[in-house]
Amino acid sequence: MNTMPASESVLSVQGAAKYYGPVRALDGVDLEIGDGEFLTLLGPSGSGKTTLLMAIAGFTELDVGSLSLRGENITNLPPDRRNFGMVFQGYALFPNMTVAGNIAFPLKLRKWQPDAIKARVKECLELVQMERFADRMPSQLSGGQQQRVALARALSFKPSVLLLDEPLSALDKKLRADLQWELKDLHRQLGVTFIYVTHDQDEALSMSDRIVILNHGKILQIGLPEELYNRPKSRFVADFLGKSNFIDAVINGGNEDGFICQGGGERFVVSAPADVAVEAEVQVALRPERIRIADPGEEQFRGVIQQTSYLGERCHMIVEHSGFGDVLVSAPTWKTKITPEIGREVSFGWDDDAGVILAGEK
Known part of the structure; x- marks a missing residue:
């Protein structure tokens, strides 16, 4: 089982546990995430994948365990100081701001200079092929276009890690397939570490460098997509990842x-x-x-x-x-x-x- 990333570890999760009464949302999770890796957290509803992502983001406080970024303990660091980008399923765009305004917002919070903000917004619009829509409002965009803007906003301040919580699940099948290619190509261009949550097995297989399969708060198997598919270690993995x-x-x-x-x-x-x-x-x-x-x-x-x-x-x-x-x-x-x-x-x-x-x- 390939438990270690091929590249140097950028993010380390050690003994992570989160309890909600008797429910163990995370139950002793250990995970090393490589620098520039596209890592997917895969599992059914209630498996712990979103809880793990929210703990990495800093929105969920661990009951036990620690997180470190390039060797620095970030367990108690607030979300805004972790320098992680976040893309949600529901886009979470500001409805009263234009496309350009949404992308510029994180840069203004970080007190970038106006000229630098303008240049970076233009760069991000080109990155997601949305240059023509800079002055549109979110309500004037399709679902796929809104998700491209959300992605550009999350990347605008050059985060060290990009967290994606089922970002394509609200889109239709063909658009999802198109955006999967675009996301993978974007990852290749930028070299940023992607941590991606999905319950879609095909999505995980087609996009990931490695896949982490979770159930009941535990990691059942980690490995390359072809390893997990061709050599599952348990019935759950064999049954969940594809058909058997x-x-x-x-x-x-x-x-x-x-x-x-x-x-x-x-x-x-x-x-x-x-x-x-x-x-x-x-x-x-x-x-x-x-x-x-x-x-x-x-x-x-x-x-x-x-x-x-x-x-x-x-x-x-x-x-x-x-x-x-x-x-x-x-x-x-x-x-x-x-x-x-x-x-x-x-x-x-x-x-x-x-x-x-x-x-x-x-």
């Missing part, structure tokens, strides 16, 4: 090719590394897109298609197997070997390196 099939199995043996598993009345091999013993009861996680489907007899296992869902570039099928139960298969429509039809008998299988053993879970 889960097969209850017993380890029958192991060799240089991997582990021999017995589950659902079938035998199969899992070649991924795992710390398990012979006769251990485990669950095997299997991504739907790693499963091949074909006519009967062409693959190892037999089943019957119970449901289909056409998604344009992919087709999802639920295949019933006598031992595995319902197996979700996701196949590219342009290369699917069979015509997906409810009630059709098929065969399916996967490569030995497709499965992941979730040790200790059954």
Whole structure:
């Protein structure tokens, strides 16, 4: 598990805990965030991701633990002295100020000179491609335009860290996708540390250098997007980050090719590394897109298609197997070997390196 950033740590969270009565919103969180990293906090509602972001921002006081920025303790430092930019889901623009006025506001608070403010506002407008809208009021802008202004305002005073609390969740799907590209490109240009909160798995996978998965106030796994997706350590991570099939199995043996598993009345091999013993009861996680489907007899296992869902570039099928139960298969429509039809008998299988053993879970 990649728990450390690739670059030098800029922000350190140590033993962070926050309690609301019996609820542990944060429960002993340790986290190192790299200089210039795009780090995403991902988890369901109530997982602690926003509480952690607000603690970093200084809006939420920790009950236990500490925060340090480049080695300096900032645990008790007020928000306005942390030099962190903040972008909210609801934009939080000042409705009585123009676009340029909103961007200039943090600079005036910091007593920048008028000429420097004017130059920096122009620079920030160009950065988010909003030069033509400098004199517009927020009410005259679309949601995507307002979020660009909020981003420019948060970056105007050159913060050391930019905190983003689900900034795209209020936008429609296409606009969200466009702004994801823009945000990632902006991060690359500026080299500022981004700490991004989302509950959207696709957003996290497509944008992040590393992802932190939280649940019930605890960090369950940290790593590169491809690490977390391809090698989840727990059922929760495998189920939350994308979709997975889960097969209850017993380890029958192991060799240089991997582990021999017995589950659902079938035998199969899992070649991924795992710390398990012979006769251990485990669950095997299997991504739907790693499963091949074909006519009967062409693959190892037999089943019957119970449901289909056409998604344009992919087709999802639920295949019933006598031992595995319902197996979700996701196949590219342009290369699917069979015509997906409810009630059709098929065969399916996967490569030995497709499965992941979730040790200790059954």
